[in-house]
Amino acid sequence: MTVRYCSDSHLHDVVSLDWRNNMDVNDYAQMLIHNWNESTASDDTVYFVGDIGRLCPLSVDVLHQLKGNKILVIGNHDAEWLEYPETHKIFVECFTAVRQDNVLILHDPADVPAYDLDGVDFIIHGHHHQYDSNNMRAELLAYARDVHRYNCCLDLNKNKPCTIQELMTNKAVLLDRMALT
Numbered sequence: 001m002t003v004r005y006c007s008d009s010h011l012h013d014v015v016s017l018d019w020r021n022n023m024d025v026n027d028y029a030q031m032l033i034h035n036w037n038e039s040t041a042s043d044d045t046v047y048f049v050g051d052i053g054r055l056c057p058l059s060v061d062v063l064h065q066l067k068g069n070k071i072l073v074i075g076n077h078d079a080e081w082l083e084y085p086e087t088h089k090i091f092v093e094c095f096t097a098v099r100q101d102n103v104l105i106l107h108d109p110a111d112v113p114a115y116d117l118d119g120v121d122f123i124i125h126g127h128h129h130q131y132d133s134n135n136m137r138a139e140l141l142a143y144a145r146d147v148h149r150y151n152c153c154l155d156l157n158k159n160k161p162c163t164i165q166e167l168m169t170n171k172a173v174l175l176d177r178m179a180l181t
Contacts, residue, residue, distance in 0.1 A: 003100075004039075004046045004068065004161035005152035007075065007107065007126025011053025011062055019129050019155060029062045035160040036066045044068040046161045047098070048091070049126040049152050050075020050107030055084055063090045068161070073098055075107040075126060103164070109142075109149060122164055123149045130155060131178060144175050 009032060010016040012025045020028055040046060046068040052075070053059045063070070072091040074082065081087050087094065097106035102121040106112070109125040117123075128151055131140035143149060150167035154160070157170050 001043045001045065002041065002163060004044055004163055005049060005105070005124045005150075005167065006036075006046065006154050006157065006161040007049035007073075008051040008129055008153040008155070009048075009053055010051055010077070011059040012056055013053050016129075026058075029058065032154070032159055033062060033065050035158065036068075039160040039162075040067045042067050044161075046070050047073055047100075047105050047124065047152075049073045049105060049124060051077045051126060052081055053077075055080045060086065060090070071095070071098070073105050073107060109146075109151075112149075121148065124152050124164070124167070125149065126151065126153050129153050131174070140178060143171075144178075 011029060014025060017023070044067065048070050050073055052063070070091045072087070072094040074094065074096050082094065097104065097111070097115065099120070102119055103124060104112070104115055104117065104120045105124045107125060108127045109123070112123055128136065128139050128143070130136065131143065143151060150164065150171055152162060152167055156174060157167065162170065
């Protein structure tokens with residue numbers, strides 16, 4: 001069993017087209033299913049760190065096809081999922097944030113100061129999809145400076161759930177690509 005992290009699939013959400021290079025929402029869903037199931041075993045634990053996507057039958061169908069024991073950490077776009085009676089059949093547990101040993105897992109990194117960080121070695125978050133735009137420059141610099149923080153957004157991590165080690169590698173590659181190492 002491996003622990004993995006991902007966030008911000010925004011399934012069947014046309015707003016996400018701009019940061020998916022205009023990939024069709026159905027094509028994205030099929031690619032996610034493929035990438036997820038290629039990298040994740042049925043007994044893996046996957047923390048889905050928010051922003052699942054539109055609550056619709058297509059999104060529910062995609063989530064049922066994804067391997068692993070999925071735990072939902074609520075994102076800023078997930079309120080309707082909390083009211084949906086079938087959410088507990090997709091996710092084994094739901095949290096606004098969770099501390100697993102020395103790892104704090106929450107959707108928005110701006111919320112980190114609200115938590116006791118004593119004994120926390122890693123902060124896993126989502127919320128920041130891409131750092132390429134000018135208005136995300138400050139967020140990228142903050143991300144680069146915080147050596148404990150790892151972004152698990154799917155679009156930053158090859159559209160698949162990742163281990164902490166993979167998130168570390170992907171962060172280094174991102175910072176190198178953005179010339180911030």
